[in-house]
Amino acid sequence: MTARLMNGKAVARTVRDEVAADVSTLVASGRPAPGLATVLVGDDPASEVYVRNKRRQCVEAGMADLHRHLPADITQSALKSVLDELATDPAVSGILLQLPVPKHLDTAALLARIPASKDVDGLTVANAGLLARGRVGLVPCTPGGVMRLLDEYDVALSGADAVVVGRSELVGRPMAQLLLQRDATVTQCHSRTKDLVAVCRRADVIVVAAGVPGIIGGDAVMPGATVIDVGIHRTPDGLIGDVRFDEVKSVAGLLTPVPGGVGPMTIAMLLANTVAAARALDERSVGA
Numbered sequence: 001m002t003a004r005l006m007n008g009k010a011v012a013r014t015v016r017d018e019v020a021a022d023v024s025t026l027v028a029s030g031r032p033a034p035g036l037a038t039v040l041v042g043d044d045p046a047s048e049v050y051v052r053n054k055r056r057q058c059v060e061a062g063m064a065d066l067h068r069h070l071p072a073d074i075t076q077s078a079l080k081s082v083l084d085e086l087a088t089d090p091a092v093s094g095i096l097l098q099l100p101v102p103k104h105l106d107t108a109a110l111l112a113r114i115p116a117s118k119d120v121d122g123l124t125v126a127n128a129g130l131l132a133r134g135r136v137g138l139v140p141c142t143p144g145g146v147m148r149l150l151d152e153y154d155v156a157l158s159g160a161d162a163v164v165v166g167r168s169e170l171v172g173r174p175m176a177q178l179l180l181q182r183d184a185t186v187t188q189c190h191s192r193t194k195d196l197v198a199v200c201r202r203a204d205v206i207v208v209a210a211g212v213p214g215i216i217g218g219d220a221v222m223p224g225a226t227v228i229d230v231g232i233h234r235t236p237d238g239l240i241g242d243v244r245f246d247e248v249k250s251v252a253g254l255l256t257p258v259p260g261g262v263g264p265m266t267i268a269m270l271l272a273n274t275v276a277a278a279r280a281l282d283e284r285s286v287g288a
């Protein structure tokens with residue numbers, strides 16, 4: 001069997017077009033364009049590239065770019081004040097604190113300053129709690145993007161055996177919750193899992209977010225399974241994922257490539273979260 005590749009670039013384009021149409025509708029009805037405040041602390045080159053891409057796509061979708069670039073030596077209290085100001089600014093629909101922040105800063109305390117309604121990265125305790133309870137909130141962008149990819153390719157989830165490799169707050173945990181919400185039977189693996197290959201081989205759907213290059217090979221995949229590779233690693237030969245692509249391609253039914261699979265979905269879902277946050281804020285102010 002040769003797996004069909006899941007085209008994250010094309011699906012992300014569809015999501016971005018939907019967001020742009022939503023923004024046009026909002027603006028045509030006399031509402032302000034949604035505004036995304038990306039907050040970058042310091043000059044980490046990788047973070048700068050990520051933030052630049054987010055800002056560019058935000059503007060392309062017709063939203064306001066309300067970026068803040070702050071010095072690497074900013075104090076915790078000064079950064080808290082910036083977040084508090086953005087939290088109350090009606091022009092700001094979504095706040096994204098680019099992580100990691102410099103080591104002298106307390107990430108959890110900073111994230112706690114972001115109101116759940118503007119938490120377009122879905123990283124606050126409030127949004128994680130809503131997700132754990134199966135209630136509506138803003139969902140972290142990468143797992144949200146994986147769900148959209150699975151839906152675009154009509155992957156059956158109800159009753160399916162799903163394995164998530166990884167349990168980070170950013171990817172693994174919310175991913176497992178989202179699959180559970182869709183009635184998959186979810187197994188979550190991590191670095192202490194006894195026999196990763198055997199657990200994965202039972203799965204109809206495998207989402208790999210371990211951050212270990214090539215951790216999943218053909219021996220860990222049931223013929224015909226859907227395999228989603230969240231991992232991203234830079235090598236001298238280009239980007240690779242957590243999945244041994246050539247091996248798994250000959251066993252799986254559906255497979256995301258790296259690059260061009262999950263990666264493009266992440267920013268697209270950030271834009272979708274921002275427009276959803278703007279709508280929700282607007283509905284609340286109309287109801288007030």
Ligand code: NAP
Binds near residue numbers: 169190191193209262
């Ligand atoms: P992370 O915070 O480092 O978490 C990795 C998880 O994998 C941990 O839960 C860890 O288990 C588990 N793990 C590590 N080694 C393992 C092993 N040998 N067997 C089973 N589980 C193992 O990483 P992350 O932030 O979730 O990111 C994961 C990967 O996705 C990275 O490559 C990252 O670059 C990529 N990523 C991509 C996107 C995108 O847009 N495509 C977005 C976010 C992240 P323990 O909990 O036991 O330590």
